[in-house]
Amino acid sequence: MKSTSYSEKVLDHFRNPRNVGVLEGDDVAVGRVGNPTCGDLMEVFIRVDGDRIVDAKFRTFGCGSAIATSSMTTELVKGMTLEEALQVTRSDVADALDGLPPIKMHCSNLAADALHEAIRNYRSRGIKVNDSEGGEAFDKSCLIGLDEYLDRGLYLSYDEAEIFEGQRTLVLHTGDESLRAAIELTGVTNRVILLSAADHIVTTEELQRELESSNVKILTMSKLLEIRGDDEVEKVLIHNVEEDEDYELFVDAVLIID
Amino acid sequence: MSNTVYLDYHTAKPVDPRVLDEMMPWFTERFANPSSLHRDGDLATEALEASREKVAQFVNADNDEIIFTSGATESINLAIIGYMMKNRKRGNHLIISEVEHISIHNIAKYLERLGFNVSKVPVDQYGRVKLSKLERRVTDKTILISIQYANNEIGTVQNIQEIGEFANERGIAFHTDAVAAEGLVPINVERDNINLMSISSNDIYGPRGVGALVMRKRYRVNPVMIGGGQERGLRSGSEDIPGIVGMAKAAEIMQSEMDDEVRRFKAWRDRLIREVLSIIPDAHLNGHPTDRLASNAHFRFEGVEGEALLLSFKDKGISVSTGSACSSKTLEPSHTLISTGLLHEEAHDSLQLTIGRFTKNEDIDTVLKALPEIVGKLREMSPIYKGR
Numbered sequence: 001m002k003s004t005s006y007s008e009k010v011l012d013h014f015r016n017p018r019n020v021g022v023l024e025g026d027d028v029a030v031g032r033v034g035n036p037t038c039g040d041l042m043e044v045f046i047r048v049d050g051d052r053i054v055d056a057k058f059r060t061f062g063c064g065s066a067i068a069t070s071s072m073t074t075e076l077v078k079g080m081t082l083e084e085a086l087q088v089t090r091s092d093v094a095d096a097l098d099g100l101p102p103i104k105m106h107c108s109n110l111a112a113d114a115l116h117e118a119i120r121n122y123r124s125r126g127i128k129v130n131d132s133e134g135g136e137a138f139d140k141s142c143l144i145g146l147d148e149y150l151d152r153g154l155y156l157s158y159d160e161a162e163i164f165e166g167q168r169t170l171v172l173h174t175g176d177e178s179l180r181a182a183i184e185l186t187g188v189t190n191r192v193i194l195l196s197a198a199d200h201i202v203t204t205e206e207l208q209r210e211l212e213s214s215n216v217k218i219l220t221m222s223k224l225l226e227i228r229g230d231d232e233v234e235k236v237l238i239h240n241v242e243e244d245e246d247y248e249l250f251v252d253a254v255l256i257i258d
Numbered sequence: 259m260s261n262t263v264y265l266d267y268h269t270a271k272p273v274d275p276r277v278l279d280e281m282m283p284w285f286t287e288r289f290a291n292p293s294s295l296h297r298d299g300d301l302a303t304e305a306l307e308a309s310r311e312k313v314a315q316f317v318n319a320d321n322d323e324i325i326f327t328s329g330a331t332e333s334i335n336l337a338i339i340g341y342m343m344k345n346r347k348r349g350n351h352l353i354i355s356e357v358e359h360i361s362i363h364n365i366a367k368y369l370e371r372l373g374f375n376v377s378k379v380p381v382d383q384y385g386r387v388k389l390s391k392l393e394r395r396v397t398d399k400t401i402l403i404s405i406q407y408a409n410n411e412i413g414t415v416q417n418i419q420e421i422g423e424f425a426n427e428r429g430i431a432f433h434t435d436a437v438a439a440e441g442l443v444p445i446n447v448e449r450d451n452i453n454l455m456s457i458s459s460n461d462i463y464g465p466r467g468v469g470a471l472v473m474r475k476r477y478r479v480n481p482v483m484i485g486g487g488q489e490r491g492l493r494s495g496s497e498d499i500p501g502i503v504g505m506a507k508a509a510e511i512m513q514s515e516m517d518d519e520v521r522r523f524k525a526w527r528d529r530l531i532r533e534v535l536s537i538i539p540d541a542h543l544n545g546h547p548t549d550r551l552a553s554n555a556h557f558r559f560e561g562v563e564g565e566a567l568l569l570s571f572k573d574k575g576i577s578v579s580t581g582s583a584c585s586s587k588t589l590e591p592s593h594t595l596i597s598t599g600l601l602h603e604e605a606h607d608s609l610q611l612t613i614g615r616f617t618k619n620e621d622i623d624t625v626l627k628a629l630p631e632i633v634g635k636l637r638e639m640s641p642i643y644k645g646r
Contacts, residue, residue: 004565014569020639032641039563039591039606043641059641063565067639168383168599191383191599212644219601230394234380250356250380250599 006064007098013068018075021057023047029125031117033110035243040066044073044114048122051081058111065104066111069093073111082119088112143256145227153233154254161188167252170195170236171216172224178257179207185255186215193217193251195224197241227254262575263621267553267614268410268438269579273504274463274615280507281465284500291496293488302499309506316462316509317436317455318446319472325489326502329469330437331361332482333456336471336492337433338365340479341402341454342374345431349399351375355387356597357409359435363593375399383599384546385414389424402431407439407455411581411594411610412545413554415443422451431477437461441512442520442551453477459501463615464508468501523552523613526622530555530611533626538633540643544595544608553613558600561643562636564608570632576625579610603642 006014023030023045034040040062047055056074060067073093077085090112094100100109146154155163158181167189171182173196185192194201194216201211201218211218219238225246226237235250284305290298292306307321314321327333342352354366356378366376377395379387387405403425408415418434425432433454436445441462447455454477459468473479473492485494527550535541540560559567564580571578581592591605611625637643 004569006569011569014566015573017639035603039603041641059639061561061640061642062563064569066563067566166383193601217601229380230377230391234391247602248596249601250597252382 004064005101006068007100009096009098010065010068010100013071013097014064017058017067017071019057019071020059021045022059023055023057029118029122031114031119031121033114033117034062034066035240039063040110042066042070042110042114044070044111044118046077046085046115046118046122048082051083053077053080053082053085056115058114060111063104065100065109068097069100069109069111070114072096073115077115082122086116086119088115143224143226149227149229149233149254152231153229153252154227154256156256156258158184158255158257161185164188164253164255167191168250169193169253169255170224170249170251172254172256173198173201174257176203176207178255179203179211181255181257182216183207183210183214190215191217193219193249195219195222195238197221197223224254262577263624264577265611265613265617265621265625266577266579267617268413268610268612270466271460271463271614272616273460273465274508274511276511277464277504277507281500281504284503288499292499293486293496302497305499305503306497309502312506313457313470313509316445316513317457317472318448319474323447323473323475325471325473325492326497326505327469327471327493328467328498330435330456330458330461331469332493333458333469333471334359334361334435335365335482336479337454337456337473338362338402338404339369339482340492341431341433341477342369343480344478345401346374349401351377351397351399351401353377353379353392353395353400353403355379355381355405357381357385357414357594358404358406359410359437360593362404362406362435379405381597384549385409385412385594385598386546386549387416387421389420392421392424396428396430400428400430402433404433404435407434407436407445408443408551409545409594410438411592412556412598413438413551413612414546415439415549415551418450418452422453426451426453438551441516442523442553444516447472447474454479459505459508462505462508462512464505465501468498468505470505519615520552523617526613526617526619527552527555530622530626534629537626537630541633544598544600555611555613557609557611558604558607559609559633559637560607561640562633563606566636567609567632570636571625571628574624574628574632576628578625579612581605581608581610 028047030045032043034042042060045057046053056078058070058074060070090109093112165188168191170193182192182194221241223239225239228235235248239246290302292302310321310324314324379391405421422432431453434452435456437458440457453474455472457470460466481492488494542558544556568580581595591602595605
């Protein structure tokens with residue numbers, strides 16, 4: 001079966017998704033699941049009155065079935081009590097859509113999970129979650145390849161921009177100086193990736209603004225594990241903290257400002 | 259396909275009606291086996307050899323350097339596995355690039371299991387191999403380098419002449435998979451320093467199920483299929499005369515029409531690239547800005563997943579392709595896009611438009627008209643699209 005052999009109902013919900021958007025207010029909670037790395041990211045919003053869901057909306061980045069399952073989930077749960085909504089499973093959603101291609105059952109049928117998370121978040125409203133503070137000191141001794149690639153694509157200071165001309169460059173977030181370097185590098189290369197272990201970049205308001213309007217690609221919740229290549233930097237191994245997964249990224253240069 | 263727009267020519271091409279006409283008699287009236295010694299058999303032999311000559315001319319090779327196969331996959335198997343097996347006393351090391359077609363990556367894996375060593379040379383952000391990176395991977399055991407002529411996804415054309423020269427200077431054989439390039443780039447095995455080359459018939463509007471290995475003199479391979487000894491013992495099995503005649507006719511047509519065709523494609527490709535990048539915010543071009551196939555426009559739209567794009571185009575009767583994992587059998591994103599330095603989440607956002615012989619001006623209009631609405635709608639519901 002082709003991965004895109006969808007039922008008419010799936011196609012209908014893909015073409016005319018119900019309840020696209022966001023909800024706001026004290027009586028609203030959101031559940032967020034998936035990861036753009038895997039190709040799917042969903043947000044399900046619920047508005048609750050007493051113990052009943054009175055409205056639901058969603059936003060989804062993903063394939064046809066990711067969009068259709070999000071749409072169907074928001075349709076199913078409107079009017080349900082929180083207890084009832086917690087009983088809604090992935091296969092209920094798939095059944096309501098007359099089934100999904102087998103290969104799509106797991107990867108893109110996450111809307112029920114997002115719904116459950118929204119309910120949990122609704123119930124734990126007001127409980128302050130510890131925000132992890134960014135800018136954690138980088139321990140170079142943990143990085144494999146530091147000595148081997150020094151000045152062979154790996155640089156510990158940012159003096160000459162020419163070295164980075166046209167190079168796919170990974171900049172490690174080690175403080176405001178690294179942010180300024182990343183922004184400046186976009187002047188000599190169109191590919192600058194900023195890597196941070198934190199869930200967001202903590203810096204001054206001004207730098208924040210500059211960073212957002214720049215071409216710097218920001219990767220949060222990510223750690224640099226290893227530099228790889230044949231005699232010079234060719235790729236890096238990155239650990240995605242959220243997913244607890246490692247993956248390789250092809251780059252030409254790495255900048256780690258002490 | 260009358261009311262539809264087909265912009266997926268890299269994936270499959272129709273058979274040119276002129277090719278089909280040429281093939282028809284060889285199915286029914288002139289069906290004999292060229293191995294037969296009777297007059298009917300002689301006719302088939304003549305057709306086979308005349309076809310060989312046409313295909314040889316198309317790539318500037320000698321007639322006896324053409325071996326007909328069942329397609330590019332078989333040609334590539336014969337070239338790489340055949341060459342490594344034949345020459346294993348001289349060395350056991352093969353170099354390929356990261357952006358080779360999946361069939362070559364899988365052959366490399368197979369050879370590694372047999373005890374051969376394989377190195378992969380990375381590419382730059384446009385998908386091009388650099389000689390300095392190639393050089394670093396050469397050892398005294400390296401006997402074969404295999405690098406594609408052009409990329410089948412992002413359309414980047416390699417500097418083949420230079421790579422061929424590099425290999426030959428070091429006494430290393432050079433194979434190129436020319437499937438994406440044939441019919442779009444003038445191929446000349448002599449000028450390009452190519453020793454082994456794989457081509458297919460469908461990619462020049464011939465029938466599927468036929469291809470050829472171009473094997474220059476002094477470069478020998480072992481057969482990978484053993485049988486009755488056809489094609490000088492390198493490709494056993496009764497020759498597919500209708501298919502081979504079709505491939506030859508396709509090569510002949512291509513040789514005379516390619517210049518005009520490429521000029522036409524280029525104008526459309528450049529219009530697509532120019533207009534898409536200007537009307538769609540946060541859109542990027544994948545592949546090389548200029549050294550790319552005339553037929554290929556490959557984009558990335560931030561915050562929009564490729565399969566959802568493809569389905570939306572499908573609803574409008576427009577056939578396109580994507581490198582997104584969600585549309586692949588393995589749920590892995592395109593290794594080509596990853597090799598150019600894209601993150602997985604970025605490789606998901608791709609759209610591949612490829613132009614061909616029967617593309618019309620209106621097709622380009624239709625796509626350009628449909629695109630803003632499709633991208634806009636998907637971005638509207640995307641939680642990760644930052645721009646508005």
